Amino acid sequence: MAKGRIFGIKKSTVLRTATLLFFLMFLAYIFISVFWIKIPSLWFFGFCIFVGGIELIKSALFKYDSCLYLGTLLFGIGIAGHVFLLTNTAIYAPYYLSLAIMLASVTTYVFSGQKFHLIIAFSTLYVALFCLLYTKNLINLSILIAFLVPFLLLLLLEILVICFRKK
Numbered sequence: 001m002a003k004g005r006i007f008g009i010k011k012s013t014v015l016r017t018a019t020l021l022f023f024l025m026f027l028a029y030i031f032i033s034v035f036w037i038k039i040p041s042l043w044f045f046g047f048c049i050f051v052g053g054i055e056l057i058k059s060a061l062f063k064y065d066s067c068l069y070l071g072t073l074l075f076g077i078g079i080a081g082h083v084f085l086l087t088n089t090a091i092y093a094p095y096y097l098s099l100a101i102m103l104a105s106v107t108t109y110v111f112s113g114q115k116f117h118l119i120i121a122f123s124t125l126y127v128a129l130f131c132l133l134y135t136k137n138l139i140n141l142s143i144l145i146a147f148l149v150p151f152l153l154l155l156l157l158e159i160l161v162i163c164f165r166k167k
Contacts (some may be wrong), residue, residue: 106121
């Protein structure tokens, strides 16, 4: 079997076919979300799901970890958008989106082994947890700032150390 083929079909042809299929499904989805479900703002989250699916296919075909991250992130954002719009829990949208970021980072870490993505996942969890505590009035703004500012400064320092260590 040739390296650039799957079942005798070129990988780029598989990707183009999948993209065309996803585009047609997206057009049908827009029609359904506007005229049947009657939530026009779902189109954006549907777009995220379909583009995320294309990126995941590209990642699987060509072994791109950046496509894996982007695809998982967009797919997660699309699912999160559907959840908070269809369940009428838009007040928790930032936490659903934070979960999408964490899922994308952990998935990329598992498949690529890059520790940076694990740092991003735990950092997002930490920030989302303290923001949720603040939203629920369990901590006040000064406590939120006292925990987040030093953490974000340490995170920035860690990212700079990782970047300069690679050079």
